[in-house]
Amino acid sequence: MKDVGREVSPVARTAEHTPAAGRAARHAGWRPDGAPVRVTKRRAETRGRLMQAATTLFAERGFGQVSIEQICEAAGYTRGAFYSNFDSVDELFFALYQERASVIAEQVARSLTATATATATATSASIPALVDGVVSALMVDRQWIMIKTEFLLHAARSREVAAVLAAHHDELREALAAHLSTVVDVDGLPLALRNPDGLARAVGTIHDGAMLRLLLDPDEKALRRWLRVLLIALLDHSGDRRSDAARHLSAAPGGA
DSSP states (O other), X not given: OOOTTXXXXXXXXHHTTSTTHHHHHHHHTBOTTSXXXXXXXXXXXXXXXXXXXXXXHHHHHOGGGOOHHHHHHHHTOOHHHHHTTOSSHHHHHHHHHHHHHHHHHHHHHHXXXXXXXXXXXXXXXXXXXXXXXXXXXXXXOHHHHHHHHHHHHHHHTOHHHHHHHHHHHHHHHHHHHHHHHHHOOOTTSOGGGSSHHHHHHHHHHHHHHHHHGGGTOOOHHHHHHHHHHHHHHHHOOOXXXXXXXHHHHHHSTTOO
C-alpha cells in the first residue's frame, strides 16, 4: 500500500519505472509499503564513506574507469556493504548529484532570502545585490564539475540514465524557479523569460556554462566575476546597468 501523503519528486517518479525500483526505494529510505526505513548511524556512515571514496576515485581516474570493487577497497568495505546501499555505480552517482544539488538549492535560497530581506524592495534596483549574494554563496568545486561532465557524456549514451539525470535537473530547476519568482521583476525581460520556469532555465544555463570554464581555467575569483556579469546582464533590465554589463562582457576573457 502506497503512502498517498508522501509527495513524490520527478526523480522518484522516473525511478519507479526502472527494474530496481524496489531496491532503489529502500536505499532512498522507503519500504515497499511507503513506510520510512530506519537509517542507523552505522549505515549512514557506511554510505557516506562509500560516496566519499567514489568521489575521489571518479576525480582521479574518470567516472567510466571506476568499478564497484575499487570503490569498496578505497572505502574499506565489502561488495555486500555496497549493494546494501546502492544497486550500481550509476545509482551512487545520483546520490552524489542529489546531495550537491540540495546544497546548491539551499545556498541560492538562503542568499536570495537574506538579500531580499535586507533591501527595501525586490525591484531591479536590488538585482546586483541579489546576484552578489548568490555568486558569493555558491560552492565552486572543480573536481565535481569534472565528475559531472564525464557522467553527462555517460548519460548521453543511455536513455534510462539520461531520463533520471533529466529528472534531477528538473527538480533543481523547479526549486530555483520558486525562489526567483519572488525576487526578480520580470516585466522588462524578454517574453520567454517572464515565467519562472523559463527564467530558471536561463539562469541554470548561464551557471552551468560558467562552471565549465573551470575545466580550462581554475581561477575561481575570475569565474565568480564572470558569473556575476552574466547574471546581471540577464536579470537587470535597467538601461545603465545593462550597458555596464555589456562592457564587462566584451572585456572578459573569452567573452560574449
